[in-house]
Amino acid sequence: MIEIRNLQKLYDDTLAVNGVSVTIPTGVVCGLVGPNGAGKTTTLRCLAGLIRPTAGEIHVDGINPVTDEVRLKQNVAYVPDDPPLFDDLTVGQHLDFVAQLYRIRDHRPAAFDLLDRFDLMPKYDARVTALSRGMRQKLAIACAYLISPPLLLLDEPLTGLDPPGIRVLLDSITQYARAGRTVIISSHLLAMIGDVCDQVWMMNRGSVRFHGTTQCLRKSYPAAATLEQAFFAAMNDDPAVASETTPTRIAEPELAAVG
Numbered sequence: 001m002i003e004i005r006n007l008q009k010l011y012d013d014t015l016a017v018n019g020v021s022v023t024i025p026t027g028v029v030c031g032l033v034g035p036n037g038a039g040k041t042t043t044l045r046c047l048a049g050l051i052r053p054t055a056g057e058i059h060v061d062g063i064n065p066v067t068d069e070v071r072l073k074q075n076v077a078y079v080p081d082d083p084p085l086f087d088d089l090t091v092g093q094h095l096d097f098v099a100q101l102y103r104i105r106d107h108r109p110a111a112f113d114l115l116d117r118f119d120l121m122p123k124y125d126a127r128v129t130a131l132s133r134g135m136r137q138k139l140a141i142a143c144a145y146l147i148s149p150p151l152l153l154l155d156e157p158l159t160g161l162d163p164p165g166i167r168v169l170l171d172s173i174t175q176y177a178r179a180g181r182t183v184i185i186s187s188h189l190l191a192m193i194g195d196v197c198d199q200v201w202m203m204n205r206g207s208v209r210f211h212g213t214t215q216c217l218r219k220s221y222p223a224a225a226t227l228e229q230a231f232f233a234a235m236n237d238d239p240a241v242a243s244e245t246t247p248t249r250i251a252e253p254e255l256a257a258v259g
């Protein structure tokens, strides 16, 4: 389970994350959405232990990223939208390196399977400098899957992927969560979030605007004809679309039912 309490992150005079509190149960796919600058990447980087929160607390299966960095890194994989790969290594060497780093024994069959699924086998001996943007993205995701952490954080993972690559990734995310792991996926592709995510977590200007199941989002905004309209209504909290009877936009009680 992921617990975030009153998370705050200040960069100089920019309050990027402002009092975020969210609980995400194990085994779900949670879509993190919001406009540019909403604080999504900052929140994911705090969760991954890459930056320190200014205030607040995070627990990933009881692990505090600030006080237990090593255990956190063993339990969380973060794939940024422009993954930093090693220019001197080939595709195959990346997976070998990750396996060595995380002490994964006999990793080759799993690595081959992942490369096959992401259509990277023909590039096995290619250096990453010879890969397209989408291929680099797929390789970074394959490395994360090889580690198989309980929490997988994907920041805009669909950027640059071709339609078959998107389909493979989305299917793999669903399977990963059904195997009892948690995935948080940040994306601007609202329709996709509606398709694969059990939960939606919306941020705007550093704060949570909605957190709950997609069904709950629809229920909260009954005048919205589509899920996309419900997204916009929640984001703007448009009173013309939002239900007047909705008591709160942060649907925590429904979350417990998801896990």
Ligand SMILES: Nc1ncnc2c1ncn2[C@@H]1O[C@H](COP(=O)(O)OP(=O)(O)OP(=O)(O)O)[C@@H](O)[C@H]1O
Pocket: 011, 012, 014, 015, 016, 034, 035, 036, 037, 038, 039, 040, 041, 042, 043
């Ligand atoms: N390293 C940094 N130094 C200073 N300000 C930063 C830094 N990183 C992010 N910010 C600021 O923090 C705010 C939140 O940025 P963040 O990258 O978390 O948003 P985001 O929701 O991921 O946006 P996008 O959808 O554009 O990727 C923005 O105002 C941004 O300018």
